[in-house]
Amino acid sequence: MLPILPTSVIGSYPKPRWLLRMYRLRELGKIPEEDFKEAVKDASVAVLREHERAGVDIPWEGEMWRSEMTEYFTAKIKGFRFYGPVRVWGNAYFNKAAAVDKLEYKEPLVLDEFLWVKENTTREIVKVPITGPYTIAEWSFNEYYPDKESFVMDLAKIINKELKTLEDNGAKFIQLDEPAMLNHPDEVPLAVEAINRAVKGIKIKVGLHVCYSNYYLLADYFDDIRVTQFALEFANRQFRDMDFVKKLSGKELGYGVVDVHNPRVESVDEIVRAIKKIFNYLDPEWVYINPDCGLKLLDRRIAYQKLVNMVQAVKIVRKELEKEGKTEVEFRTLKDI
């Protein structure tokens, strides 16, 4: 069981400045690999503690091990090559890979990261975010595959291997990040097929994170996607156009209540009001509370304060729910749907 309105994060968190320097030194070949890994592990624990200190129920370590959400994965999958960074917006870039050969699973993708977190956290459950197959394909160039379907489905098989490995090693909650899955409305069925292929045979809890997209498109597929939770962004869109939530049934909503692209820290009262809005659509038993998306583009102090305020707001709402006898929720897994 978990406290009602379990709080979590989506994934990324600002890297400490010293770690960014270590990444840079590594790029330049100026530090031994073991020193870099030690730095990553130290940063990882520091962020994990920060999430715990903020009071987040289901934390992660902010993806300190990952250079970026697709680049990190494509670097570990055989068959990709890199030509250089591509801009995402402003001054944010990622190394966008090109598939130049058949893609193959050559090594675990995030297993070491998960095991390190498991060893170092005080929480029983952590969330392991993994970029989904459709998004990896969509955010890569394709020089090899004759069509998108074969590209995406090869990635789905690779991600499935990783999910099984994580499950075998004690992971309880995996989040597939598929921010690109609604990019091409006619390809949404392919994205859904890929997600379902990626979770084939998995029994633990699986969430799906989609952001900055038309959720009405996603809502048509709520029932078809084999996940227990949809973690979506709401603060960025100022909680407009929420009617699509009505289509959600028998699955949880990870409700995004703080904007990760705005440095203004939302007040506790503001977040309390935001949380209560979702009760017009869903019973509290089906709601998890999280930021809209990964917090990594914010200043670290701001990211932390957003988490603190989010947790404080949840505590206030929990007190009110307690009066209705609502204090806990079961931890639902894929076996429950």
Next chain:
Amino acid sequence: MVIPALIGSLPRPVGLAKKIEQYSIGRLSEEQLEEAYREYTRRAFINLKKARIKVITDGLYRWDDIFNPFIRFIDGVEVNGLFKFYENNFFYRSPVVKGDLSLKENPLPEWINIAQGIREEVYPEATLKAVLPGPVTLAYHSINEHYKTLDELAEAYKNVLAELIKELDVKIVELQEPALAAELSKATREVEEHVSKEVAKKVIEELAKIKKLWVVTYFGTPQVLPEGVILNVDLIDGEVPQDYKGEIGLGIVDARETKMERADRLRDKLRKYLARYDVVYVTPNTLLDFLPESVAWRKLKLLGKLGGE
């Protein structure tokens, strides 16, 4: 005749991005940042010359996306929310229209003057276009909380643009108008509202009376065909409309895939257009921002090889 041309942005070099970041945290002065912009623009113009691109832009190095910072210089607009730019892993900050639009004092004419000065110095034979978002695309990508319809909003943006265009020291103004060709709303927005085709055509044609316009469309076939402009069409995701008779730019090189096209195949593709048009401008199909810098320059060199035929 085939004339290689650049449309929109070049990939912002990572080195320049770092300078901008340093400036934003107070570790670089405004003068040093300005020097960096000029130096990177100079390098870009030298490379465009080497690549034999005859019509150029300043690469939009000072821009975060095709709307910003321009929309920050408009009264009545706030900037809020991050949205996907069509189906790309590229985002823009959204204009939120809160009141009547009017142009504020802005540095854009000065930026163009600076770019013209650098062009004079390193590549005087090239033609420099100023790049601005078009009124239809601006309206389409805005969150409209003030005007009754998107048509009215497009008119209001047109008036702002008209004022600005007069001040720009260029012969040609490029309007980024993907909204004339691309469907936006299904993928990223819940509310489906369009600028009417009549208004879209009218507002662009009115701007074309002020200065020669190069209207860049992409991610589909243009559904609106303004007259008296150079219409740039994306040949990867769209095609030239059958009934189009005006001047033409052809987005023939794929700026969203790293795979290199073959020059001979591109020449084959061009043949049928050379039978229809005396002058054909050849361009990337969309913003080069979507490619790694090294690949973007390889694609531009390829484009340059098509010139003069």
